[in-house]
Amino acid sequence: MTVVAIIPARYGSTRFPGKPLAIIGDKPMVQHVYESASRPTCLDEVVVATDDRRIVETVEGFGGKAVLTSSNHASGTDRLAEAARGIKAQWVINIQGDLPFFRPQTITRIVRALQRDRSILMGTARVPIFAREELLNPNVVKVVSNADGFALYFSRAPIPFQRGTEREKWKGREILGYRHLGIYVYRREFLLRFARLRPVALELAEGLEQLRALVHGVRIRVLDVDEDSVEVDTPEDLKKAEHYLLRGRLGN
Secondary structure, three states, X not given: OOEEEEEEEOOOOOOOOOHHHOEEOOEEHHHHHHHHHOOOOOOOEEEEEEOOHHHHHHHHHOOOOEEEOOOOXXXXXXXXXXXXXXXXXXXXXXXXXXXXXXXXXXXXXXHHHHHHOOOOOEEEEEEEEOOHHHHHOOOOOEEEEOOOOEEEEEEOOOOOOOOOOOOEEEOOEEEOEEEEEEEXXXXXXXXXXXXXXXXXXXXXXXXXXXXXXXXXXXXXXXEEOOOOOOOOOOOOHHHHHHHHHHHHHHOO
């Protein structure tokens, strides 16, 4: 087995308790994430890692695979690492449980980048931000990268600060920043080592685990992807997810 996707799904979310089981359309969100993760052909297996038996039963009920992990994990990475210890794979993909819909090409693009360059231990993706409301939203994680496509910093704040008037453009639209997608690809041996590192001050300040890697000098490859999916961080975001689902069914 080469590439395994693990979906950390914690029931007791601070902003949205029970989020994995929230219904979008006619399915719980965890099922939408699982089905989206099952589409890329580069994956050998998809597993949900959770601390709640209700989520395990839901996943098994729709024919998916789930593992019950400790309820004492401080982060999704710790939960991911526990599940990964029992799996033989070269690469482990962390797909956040708040991404119910995403394109299979997004996963494939990140995986292929790590497969081509064995010096890269960790990879993720970003998409342009065009709306100021999204740029200012602390639930939307922003990322800035260097010229070689490696992350310089991640933040919940609007980065970079928009002082000048020059803007990068994409398809004629001004880019205000870049939104980080909650998808990571790790080399398995690095993931297990990374999970053993203690949290750092920047990580705790921003509430972003990937900053632990940057502080320890680990390069994170950031791929540009064409992705218009939604992230469900709050109950209000469910309306956006419903609209996205309806738009997809209507072919718009």
